[in-house]
Amino acid sequence: MNESYKLIDIVIENMKNVGKGEVSLVDGTKATNMLGIYGQNGSGKTTLIQSIEILKKLVSQTDINNYLLDMLSVEKVSSIKATFQINRERIVNYSIKLIKEYNQKQEFITNDATNYNLKIISETISTKELRKNAKEKNLIEFKMNDDGTGQLLPASVFSNSKNNQEMLNLSVIQSLENNSSVIFSRPISRMINSSNNKKMDNLKYIYSEVTAFFDNVFVYTNEMSGIINAQLAIPFLFSTSGEKHSAFGTIGLAADGPSVVPTEAVDILENIIKQINTVLPSIIPGEKLSLKNYGEQIEENGKQGSRIELVSNREDKIFPFRAESDGIKKIVSILSALIYSYNSPKAIVLIDELDSGIFEFLLGELLAVLTDGSKGQIIFTSHNLRPLEILSEKQIIFTTTNAEKRYIRPKNIKSTNNLRDIYIKEIQLGTKEEYSLYNETDSSTIQKSFRKAAKLSNKVKAAVEDAKNE
Numbered sequence: 083m084n085e086s087y088k089l090i091d092i093v094i095e096n097m098k099n100v101g102k103g104e105v106s107l108v109d110g111t112k113a114t115n116m117l118g119i120y121g122q123n124g125s126g127k128t129t130l131i132q133s134i135e136i137l138k139k140l141v142s143q144t145d146i147n148n149y150l151l152d153m154l155s156v157e158k159v160s161s162i163k164a165t166f167q168i169n170r171e172r173i174v175n176y177s178i179k180l181i182k183e184y185n186q187k188q189e190f191i192t193n194d195a196t197n198y199n200l201k202i203i204s205e206t207i208s209t210k211e212l213r214k215n216a217k218e219k220n221l222i223e224f225k226m227n228d229d230g231t232g233q234l235l236p237a238s239v240f241s242n243s244k245n246n247q248e249m250l251n252l253s254v255i256q257s258l259e260n261n262s263s264v265i266f267s268r269p270i271s272r273m274i275n276s277s278n279n280k281k282m283d284n285l286k287y288i289y290s291e292v293t294a295f296f297d298n299v300f301v302y303t304n305e306m307s308g309i310i311n312a313q314l315a316i317p318f319l320f321s322t323s324g325e326k327h328s329a330f331g332t333i334g335l336a337a338d339g340p341s342v343v344p345t346e347a348v349d350i351l352e353n354i355i356k357q358i359n360t361v362l363p364s365i366i367p368g369e370k371l372s373l374k375n376y377g378e379q380i381e382e383n384g385k386q387g388s389r390i391e392l393v394s395n396r397e398d399k400i401f402p403f404r405a406e407s408d409g410i411k412k413i414v415s416i417l418s419a420l421i422y423s424y425n426s427p428k429a430i431v432l433i434d435e436l437d438s439g440i441f442e443f444l445l446g447e448l449l450a451v452l453t454d455g456s457k458g459q460i461i462f463t464s465h466n467l468r469p470l471e472i473l474s475e476k477q478i479i480f481t482t483t484n485a486e487k488r489y490i491r492p493k494n495i496k497s498t499n500n501l502r503d504i505y506i507k508e509i510q511l512g513t514k515e516e517y518s519l520y521n522e523t524d525s526s527t528i529q530k531s532f533r534k535a536a537k538l539s540n541k542v543k544a545a546v547e548d549a550k551n552e
Contacts, residue, residue: 085428086169087167087427087430088113089165091104091163092104092134092163093161095162097132097154098129099124099129099485100130100485100488102486102487103130103489105130114459115453115460116453116456116477117460117461117479118449118463119480120470121481122481125482126488127463130463131434131461132150132153134162134164135303136162137164137178141176142266143260145261156182156198159179161180168291168295171212172212173209174288174291174292175207176206176207178202178206179204181200182199182200183198184199185198200261201226202224202263203226205224205263209284221284222239222289223236224265232250232251232264233250234250238281239282249270249272256268294428297330298321298458299430300321300330300332300423300431302416304435316336316403316404316414317334317415318332318354319416319418320333321418321429329353335390337404338404340374340389341389342381343388343390345388354418355373359371361421366413371414372393373391373392375389391403409440412438412439420448422458423456423459424457424458427458429459430458431459433462445469453473473501474501478501480492480505480519481519483518492504
């Protein structure tokens with residue numbers, strides 16, 4: 083059986099501007115491979131993408147960075163639960179409850195994220211086989227005690243031995259210090275994988291599959307777009323296989339000149355570019371990339387590296403890739419991950435603001451191709467309404483103004499309906515449901531506020547003049 087991973091459900095609570103929201107990717111009896119999320123600014127689209135990014139970072143033991151930590155309210159419990167399918171044979175749930183607390187070690191409290199700790203209250207992996215009358219089983223559950231210690235359940239699998247308790251205590255300490263997972267920490271991983279307890283066998287398998295699932299999750303965030311727009315770097319989401327290497331993840335090249343990278347990374351980059359070049363000219367006619375290697379150079383850490391630069395070759399004109407538009411940079415940045423998703427049922431690619439910088443007609447063409455042929459999953463947010471004319475209602479989620487019911491699917495859509503027209507109509511006229519799709523704005527009110535701001539601007543200008551004359 084071919085390996086496949088499918089995200090089928092995500093539930094979040096108290097994450098930034100979302101009180102509660104659930105998004106299902108199930109269409110009938112199977113998961114959809116394409117999902118677009120639509121809504122006005124500040125309605126929870128990015129929050130959903132970032133919540134999945136948090137889970138990925140927790141499982142991979144990557145620190146939760148500042149902009150993700152800012153999604154949590156201080157001293158308020160938040161939760162994320164992801165449900166996914168493995169090889170069409172079982173369902174796995176990974177859920178976590180967490181809270182952001184003031185860091186008591188800091189002498190002064192400011193808004194800086196270093197003043198906060200991420201505290202894991204509970205963390206659970208459960209599973210259920212895809213067969214009739216199968217029951218869900220908790221394979222591992224961490225609970226934080228009131229005294230700051232923790233416990234692992236079920237007790238029949240995790241004995242309360244001195245060694246196990248020491249390993250758990252160490253994991254809790256590392257979690258608090260690094261804003262990281264408890265059950266995916268190295269001490270707990272060693273405890274699980276080195277155990278001879280037969281009751282651990284199922285957990286060992288699912289534990290490794292959860293890790294593999296999130297390894298195949300690729301997240302393109304607004305932070306990455308900001309890095310490109312600010313000319314700081316060009317990040318690549320990639321998955322590539324070659325004779326020498328198979329690799330996946332994110333790699334960045336300098337945007338203002340050549341980069342010095344580890345020598346072994348050059349082969350990986352060459353494979354990425356070769357892969358991208360098979361598709362790029364069909365998206366941007368005449369465009370191809372190449373890697374210019376200026377030779378060996380010592381890295382800052384003292385190791386041997388290579389000094390390289392990404393260049394564009396368009397209509398026999400060669401110039402640094404950094405001179406390309408932000409839209410082309412974004413397409414190149416995500417293209418390897420999209421290629422992987424198109425060809426692999428294991429891939430899950432999440433892209434925040436897919437439409438940003440991409441020509442509307444090209445966006446529609448890309449989505450039509452990916453919707454028709456992608457074996458993996460692609461989940462994206464967008465403000466451009468063109469995809470509403472490409473995707474079916476089962477491939478669309480709308481955000482609402484109700485923080486406690488943040489995500490909904492379009493209802494009562496006929497095959498002859500234009501989803502774009504229906505969406506605009508519901509924004510303008512409202513719905514009969516307990517939610518609305520848009521917090522109403524009024525053009526005359528906006529005009530008045532601009533005039534009022536202009537008067538305040540004149541007062542500021544006069545105050546500046548008075549200060550100069552004193």
